Amino acid sequence: MSARPTRRTTYREAIREAIRDALQRDPRVFLMGEDVGHYGGAYAVSKGLLAEFGPERIRDTPLSESTFVGAGIGAALGGARPIVEVMTVNFSLLALDQIVNNAATIRHMSGGQFSVPLVIRMATGAGRQLAAQHAHSLEGWFAHVPGLRIAVPATLEDARGMLWTALENPDPVLIFEHQTLYNMEGELALDAGPVDLDRAAVRRAGRDVTLIAYGAMLFKALAAADSLAAGGVEAEVIDLRTLRPLDTETILTSVRKTRRAVVVDEGWRSGGLSAEIVARIAESAFYDLDAPLARVCAAEVPIPYPKHLEDAAVPQAATIVEAVRALMPEPARR
Amino acid sequence: MTEFRMPLLGADMEAGTLVEWLKKPGDPVARGDIIAVVDTEKGAIEVEVFSEGIIDRFLAEPGQKVPVGTVLAMIRDTAEGVSPSSPAPKREAAPVATAAGPPAPAATTPAPAAHRAARVSPAARKTARELHVDIDRLEGHGPGGSITVADVEQASRAKPAAGAADRGAGMRAAIGAAMARAKREIPHLYVSTTVDLARPLAWLTSENQRRPVSERLLPVVLFVKAVGRAVAEVPGVGGFWTDHGFVPGSGVHVGCAISLRDGGLVAPALHDVDTKTIDVVGRELMDLVKRARAGTLRSSEMSDATITVTNLGELGVESAFAIIYPPQVAIVAFGRVGERPWVVDGRVEPRSVVTVSVSADHRAIDGRLAGSFLAALERALQAPEAL
Numbered sequence: 106m107s108a109r110p111t112r113r114t115t116y117r118e119a120i121r122e123a124i125r126d127a128l129q130r131d132p133r134v135f136l137m138g139e140d141v142g143h144y145g146g147a148y149a150v151s152k153g154l155l156a157e158f159g160p161e162r163i164r165d166t167p168l169s170e171s172t173f174v175g176a177g178i179g180a181a182l183g184g185a186r187p188i189v190e191v192m193t194v195n196f197s198l199l200a201l202d203q204i205v206n207n208a209a210t211i212r213h214m215s216g217g218q219f220s221v222p223l224v225i226r227m228a229t230g231a232g233r234q235l236a237a238q239h240a241h242s243l244e245g246w247f248a249h250v251p252g253l254r255i256a257v258p259a260t261l262e263d264a265r266g267m268l269w270t271a272l273e274n275p276d277p278v279l280i281f282e283h284q285t286l287y288n289m290e291g292e293l294a295l296d297a298g299p300v301d302l303d304r305a306a307v308r309r310a311g312r313d314v315t316l317i318a319y320g321a322m323l324f325k326a327l328a329a330a331d332s333l334a335a336g337g338v339e340a341e342v343i344d345l346r347t348l349r350p351l352d353t354e355t356i357l358t359s360v361r362k363t364r365r366a367v368v369v370d371e372g373w374r375s376g377g378l379s380a381e382i383v384a385r386i387a388e389s390a391f392y393d394l395d396a397p398l399a400r401v402c403a404a405e406v407p408i409p410y411p412k413h414l415e416d417a418a419v420p421q422a423a424t425i426v427e428a429v430r431a432l433m434p435e436p437a438r439r
Numbered sequence: 440m441t442e443f444r445m446p447l448l449g450a451d452m453e454a455g456t457l458v459e460w461l462k463k464p465g466d467p468v469a470r471g472d473i474i475a476v477v478d479t480e481k482g483a484i485e486v487e488v489f490s491e492g493i494i495d496r497f498l499a500e501p502g503q504k505v506p507v508g509t510v511l512a513m514i515r516d517t518a519e520g521v522s523p524s525s526p527a528p529k530r531e532a533a534p535v536a537t538a539a540g541p542p543a544p545a546a547t548t549p550a551p552a553a554h555r556a557a558r559v560s561p562a563a564r565k566t567a568r569e570l571h572v573d574i575d576r577l578e579g580h581g582p583g584g585s586i587t588v589a590d591v592e593q594a595s596r597a598k599p600a601a602g603a604a605d606r607g608a609g610m611r612a613a614i615g616a617a618m619a620r621a622k623r624e625i626p627h628l629y630v631s632t633t634v635d636l637a638r639p640l641a642w643l644t645s646e647n648q649r650r651p652v653s654e655r656l657l658p659v660v661l662f663v664k665a666v667g668r669a670v671a672e673v674p675g676v677g678g679f680w681t682d683h684g685f686v687p688g689s690g691v692h693v694g695c696a697i698s699l700r701d702g703g704l705v706a707p708a709l710h711d712v713d714t715k716t717i718d719v720v721g722r723e724l725m726d727l728v729k730r731a732r733a734g735t736l737r738s739s740e741m742s743d744a745t746i747t748v749t750n751l752g753e754l755g756v757e758s759a760f761a762i763i764y765p766p767q768v769a770i771v772a773f774g775r776v777g778e779r780p781w782v783v784d785g786r787v788e789p790r791s792v793v794t795v796s797v798s799a800d801h802r803a804i805d806g807r808l809a810g811s812f813l814a815a816l817e818r819a820l821q822a823p824e825a826l
Contacts, residue, residue, distance in 0.1 A: 364562045364588060395562040395587045434589050435580045 111292040119264035119293055120150050120226075120282065124188060126298075127269055128158050131186055134272060137164035137173055138190030138226075147192045148228055148287050174200035174225065178208050178277075181223040186272050191227040193235075194243045194281065208277040209252030220275040224268065230321055230371055231419050232285040237407035240415070242320075242371040244281045245378035248348035254278045255348040256302050259286065259323040261293040263346060266300030274302070283321035305352035307359065311339035314429050315359040317382055318369040319345035322420060326369050329425035338433055348378060356382065357390050364395035365432045369420050374402035396432040401425050441490040443474065443512040445505050448484050448741035451617040454571065455479045456504040457511065464494050468514065473737065475511065480613035481705050482734035484741055492516045558585035570595040573612050575619055610703040621762050625680075629760050630809045631796035634817050635781060640791050642823040659750050660721040662773050662795075664826045666748050667691045667712025667720070669815035676797070676804055676812045677745040679766040685803040688745025694764065695724060696749035697731040706764060707736050708744035717826050752776055758794035768800040769809070771816070 114122075127134045136151060142165040145152030155163040166173035170191055177189035191197045197204065208221045231240040248255045256271060256278055258264040264282070271278035308323060309330050318326040323344045330340035341359050345351065360366045366386055370379035379400045386398055401420040409415050445455050458476040468474060473485045474494075495513040499505055559567075559574055563586045567574040572594045574586060581587035639661055647655040670677040670691045678687040691713040694706040707730075709723050730736055746767055751759045752775040759772040774794040781790035795816065799809040819826065 364560075392561045392565050395560040395589075396582055396585070432582055434582075434587050 109294040109296060111294050113290065114261065114293045115287065115291075116258075116261060116264045116282075116289045117148065117150055117287040119261045119297075120258075120268070121152070121154070123265050123268035124151065124154065125157070127186075127188070127272055128154070128162055130269070131272070133184065133186040134188065135162040135164060135180075135185065136188045136190065137166050137177065139166055139168055139173075139192055141165060141190050146190065148282075148284070150226075150282075150287070151190070170196050170199035171203055174203040175207070177223050177225070178203060178211075178221055181221045181277075182211070182219055187223055188268070188272070189223065189225045191225055193239050193284075194227050194229040195238050195241050197225070197227055197243070204247070204253070204277070204279070205250055209250050212276060213252065221277050222272070222275050223277045224271045224280060225277065226268075226280045226282060228284050229281045230283040230285060231403075231408040231415055232283075232321065234410055234412055234415060235284070236410040240284070240408040242403065244279070244320075244348060245370070245372040245381075247279050248351075248378055248381075250349075252276065253349060254302060256280045257319045257346060257348055258282065259320050259344050259346070260308075261289070261291050262297055263300055265293060265297045267302060269299040270302050273299075278302070281320065285321050289324075302347050303350070303352065305346055305355040306344045307341060307355070308344045309340065309342040311341035311363065313338045313363055314340050314365040314367060314432060315356070315363045316340050316342045316367050316369060316425065316429070317345065317356060318342065319348065320371070322369045322371055325420055325422050326425060328422035329429065332422065332426055333429055336430075338429060340429065351382070351385070353385050353389070356386065360386055360390050361393045364393055365429075366394075367399045367401060367425065367428050367432070369401045369425055371403050371419050373405055374400055375405060377402060399428050399432055401428045440495065440516070441492060441514045442510045443488060443490075443514055445477065445499075445507050445509045445511055446486055446738045446742060447507045448477070448479055448738055449481060449613075449617070451613040451620075452479050452481075452507060453568070454504055454506045455484075457499050457501050458483055459501045460497060460512075461485075462494050464496050466494050467517070468492060468494060477738070480609040481703075481741065482610075482736065484736050484738050486738040488514065490514055558583060560585055560587050562588050563591050566591045573616055575616060576612065610699075614704055617764065618762050621765050625763050625765065626801040627763065627798050628801045628804070628806055628809060629796055629798050630806060630813055631758060631760070631794060632813050632817065633792050633794045634820055635783075636776060636791045636793055636820070639820050639823040640776075654718070654721075656717065656721050658776055658793075659752075659773070660717060660724055661820065661823060661826065662750065662793075663693055663695060663709065663724060663748055664712060664715075664717050664720045665816055665819035666746065666771050667693050667709075667715075668819040668826065669812055670746055671713035672815040672819075673808065673812040675808050676769040676799065678768060678803075679745070680768050680800055680803050681766060685768065688743075690743075690745065692743050692745045694744025694747035694767070695727060696747060696761075697728055699732055705731050705736065705741075706744060706747050706749075707731055707740035710739075710743075746771065748773070752793065758796060760796050761798050763798055763800055768803040769812070770798050772796045772798070 140147055141151045142155040142163045174189055177187040180187045208223055212220050229244055230242050247253055256267045258267045316326040326342045330342050333340050341363055343359055368379040368382045370377055372378055379402050383398045401424050404418045406418055408418055456478040458478050460475050462474050468488050469491050470489055472488050474488045475486045477484050477486050492514040495515040497512045499511045566588050572591050577586050577590050577594055579586035580590055643656055674687055677691055678685055690711050692708040692710050693712045694708045696706045698704050707727055712720055747764050747770040749761050750773045752773055756774050758774040761770040761772040763770050776791055776793045778789045779792050780787045797809050797813055
């Protein structure tokens with residue numbers, strides 16, 4: 106990375122760059138969603154694209170998720186490569202029937218005759234005081250459904266690189282962009298391009314505990330790892346990147362090394378993705394564990410509006426540190 | 440082709456160190472031949488072979504420490520030709536440690552409080568097995584006082600250099616582990632009775648008067664032989680408790696608890712006590728004691744006792760209630776032979792008596808069966824001439 110020339114950019118710009126790149130590469134690609142054209146997108150991701158590519162390829166839609174996601178499925182079946190933007194995952198519930206009953210099943214129901222090469226992008230997560238109807242993390246629900254692939258870019262590279270790979274996938278891919286990441290700044294290689302959608306990534310190596318996170322939680326886990334390191338505990342941090350299929354191997358390899366794991370998930374604990382990960386570790390690495398498995402998840406409440414309550418409801422670096430400390434041997438032993 | 444494996448020489452053994460081969464490839468062996476010497480916490484044991492044939496090849500070298508069950512050698516049937524490309528055994532000898540000596544469970548800290556329900560992490564359990572650390576002796580420093588890999592590794596590092604000096608510590612730990620397991624898992628029931636020894640001792644005195652000094656019998660020989668006879672009569676007390684319940688022993692092999700001079704305890708078996716004459720039993724018992732103290736017991740003696748006898752009478756102990764040596768289901772304990780006032784035909788007389796107890800595994804043995812056994816034992820003692 107260091108050898109390649111980079112430029113300063115943001116997560117938002119990296120996604121915009123990915124959309125622009127896709128529009129240029131493939132004439133079948135178009136973007137549609139609420140306010141993606143004239144307004145430039147609820148999160149300003151598509152700002153400027155209407156002027157550049159015209160209303161045929163940057164299409165504003167009515168406020169009806171079921172309609173425009175359904176239209177995206179139809180367009181994909183008809184040979185297009187649509188990128189459908191749904192403003193937040195909370196709103197995607199209006200399109201749940203289209204996503205779960207149609208997009209995810211048509212390959213199966215048609216005996217393989219049809220596929221739905223559709224990409225749906227949506228914002229997820231809390232942290233911007235958008236309250237309970239705009240701030241939930243429901244990507245774990247979609248990760249439950251066979252027929253869908255769930256991608257969660259956390260880094261600039263993944264924000265830039267996952268879209269094209271998703272468009273090349275013959276089946277529907279849902280990309281979840283955390284609301285708090287859009288303004289994240291960093292260096293991105295000038296020649297950054299497509300990345301895989303299969304593997305989790307070890308973002309920090311460590312020997313004492315594995316922190317498993319994705320999306321914005323990756324950075325809370327990394328911050329927790331920094332403060333744990335000050336106390337002599339070396340945490341390994343895994344960025345899941347893809348929630349379906351889960352890269353179980355990367356998780357197990359790490360946990361077998363560190364013997365302890367904490368799953369950090371902004372989704373709720375009960376019946377959540379964190380439960381699935383913990384179960385897989387228990388199923389396959391039980392005898393390698395040196396401490397109980399642990400989770401740091403959202404409090405079991407609708408995400409609150411007031412800042413202090415919103416912060417208290419979702420995992421923070423300090424709560425992750427606390428969870429890790431509870432798993433470690435007494436300080437005297439270290 | 441038969442596999443010759445590291446034998447299980449007692450419930451507390453997990454691995455053994457091959458000390459030397461007493462045969463070489465190409466040598467013919469017969470059932471019962473001593474083929475190797477293996478070092479365990481209980482000392483060097485001569486290991487017998489249970490098949491007939493010709494030694495094809497060795498899969499372990501002297502000095503290697505391997506888990507119980509590891510194939511040590513391949514023995515070819517006499518009929519088979521030499522087969523250089525004979526199929527590999529299922530398990531090659533996998534060294535568990537470079538053998539510098541017998542494994543000595545860590546014993547740097549005094550045994551922890553007795554009634555601690557230890558939480559042990561799965562990884563710590565696995566590591567303890569690999570490093571031969573006795574997890575029951577560790578103190579946990581993990582979350583909630585659990586024992587973690589760090590605790591096990593610390594204990595392993597603290598192990599003293601292996602050598603003859605810590606054989607005693609190793610044996611202590613092995614006895615401790617077996618007895619702790621027995622007390623933890625076996626619901627013991629105890630029955631005891633006091634037996635009038637007038638008849639048997641009178642018989643013994645007259646027997647010994649006509650014997651040369653070297654062939655005289657000790658009361659303990661009567662006890663061991665009588666136990667063998669009683670087990671033959673009540674076979675439900677002689678055998679093993681397994682995952683499938685009680686399995687009777689394939690013979691009456693009486694383990695004899697023998698204390699060693701440098702501390703420690705072994706309970707090797709006298710084989711087929713029920714069918715051997717009292718002279719043979721006496722001779723073999725003396726030999727067993729001698730070899731136990733010299734550290735040259737045989738593998739079969741270490742593993743196949745079907746019941747155990749312990750005799751604490753020499754020390755003046757009046758009565759004892761022993762802990763069963765798993766997987767056996769009963770142990771018989773004799774106290775001191777001494778004179779006591781005894782009621783005979785309505786009159787009090789001084790009589791030599793002994794108190795004998797049976798500790799029985801209630802999963803296999805009910806009080807009634809234990810009582811029947813005790814009654815059979817008393818009958819056998821009262822008819823010494825039939826022993």
